[in-house]
Amino acid sequence: MIWDSEVKEMIFSTNSGQIGVLPNHAPIATALGVSAFIFAFIFVLIPIVGSVYAWRKGALEWS
Template sequence: MSLQISILTPERPFWNGQAEEIILPTETGEMGVLKNHAPIITGLDVGAMLIRTKEQWNSFAIMGGFAVVKKNQITILANEAESAESINPEEAQNAYESAKKNLETAEGVKQKVEANFSFKRAKARFQVVKVLNSGR
């Protein structure tokens, strides 16, 4: 038996399937989950999430949320999610570079917080496109 994964967003069920492994972007760093993992609830950060099925790696940009791991079932409640295939690589790279510049030049607390969120979002989208193109 492998892992049963369900990714839910406010708009719709985003992805359901079986996998051998998942790597989650948690608020304290990346966390890998294999079969028979200890039960856990964790907050998800904005970042790249990787799912390894028997055939391939799938990469998704997750925009925060929560994950529940229990009895080889993983339920992910994400604020927003995008698959690597749905992201334009050039657009993602341009958005990443632009967000990085905006973060470096941001002044004031509000502007820095907004620039940091935009940067994390753009970085996540760019990372999943790079993973897709590298054929991980």
């Protein structure tokens, strides 16, 4: 999420509850925990694996 404005507080919903971030505090990525990064990694990994599979099968060959 990108927000380009000044705010007093931001509140995000997570799997384990809500996170409130005040101005000049630690980045939100530290509060999300490892599970968010694992889900993001899997989200990126699936299309990469599919592309490699298609490439090895010859589906991405143009003539």
